[in-house]
Amino acid sequence: MASKLKSTKELMVFLGKSMIAFLESMIFIIVPRPRKNVAGEIVLITGSGSGLGRFLALRFARLGSVLVLWDINKEGNEDTCRMVREAGATRVYAYTCDCSQKENIYRVAEQVKKEVGDVSILINNAGIVTGKSFLDCPDELIEKAFDVNFKAHLWTYKSFLPAMIANKHGHLVCISSLAGLTGVNKLADYCASKFAAFGFAESICIETIAQKLKGIKTTIVCPCFIKTGMFEGCSTAHPFLLPVLEPEYVADKIVDAILQEKIYLNLPKRISFLMFLKSILPVKVLVLLAEYMGALNVMDGFVSKNKKN
């Protein structure tokens, strides 16, 4: 009897809290969520030497953040450094870091802690793509894709999360991809690494909730194609369904999601609906839909940035 009462009470508490949470999210559809202030926050962006990373750095510069820029490409990173200074950032620190190397990450992270301080917003953005059928992918490129797109996230979290926990203040941002939500032809290694990055970031988010760690936020971003040159030559059959996004637009949306402390950001939003369809439609219909959207041969025109690939 006592246990029946206890489980009824637990059910009522669960339903009551869920109702409040649901109403809160309904209110925020009408009323904009408050944005947090990131002036003075130490923001580390990996892969800041070009593309999305550079646009994110420019956004945070305008918001008054301290910037820590990591890239394997020294020249590109120095260009970003100059651009963010011109955009108004007063404290910018550029480091050459090969995010495919754990020891390199640990070494540069220690340097950052000594020279700049505790990172409070960590954006794991560096990424690479091979763009070949799986059996044509050389082993070393598959391993590299995992090292940069996923394993680097493990080592950066190990480096910066402890101080975030101690300070009860931090934000972990994972740049995954639509390819982290669904498989894509000729992107097996890339998709697997992006699924891994998503699963890891979501698990740590759940871990912080389970351990009642206050002040640690997570944002996981899954965009479709972006015009940065990473997927040069790729196109979708029906851009109204899956457009190739402008990097400025994507950077604006990501920064806004961080400021609002949103956990999930799918770009464009209709990706969430496509994922819902994926979970309910029969496989044959899904294949027809993928064919209609040109998703089966989306990589056909791909031109790799890395000529050695």
Ligand SMILES: NC(=O)c1ccc[n+]([C@@H]2O[C@H](COP(=O)([O-])OP(=O)(O)OC[C@H]3O[C@@H](n4cnc5c(N)ncnc54)[C@H](O)[C@@H]3O)[C@@H](O)[C@H]2O)c1
């Ligand atoms: N471009 C797209 O269509 C698209 C779509 C979805 C997700 N993404 C993701 O967005 C992120 C940014 O990509 P982007 O489009 O700006 O591409 P990009 O190639 O312009 O930028 C990637 C950056 O990562 C850096 N980088 C690569 N290897 C590195 C390493 N070992 N160590 C440190 N830095 C390294 C590169 O030098 C480059 O500056 C990536 O994670 C990518 O997977 C891109």
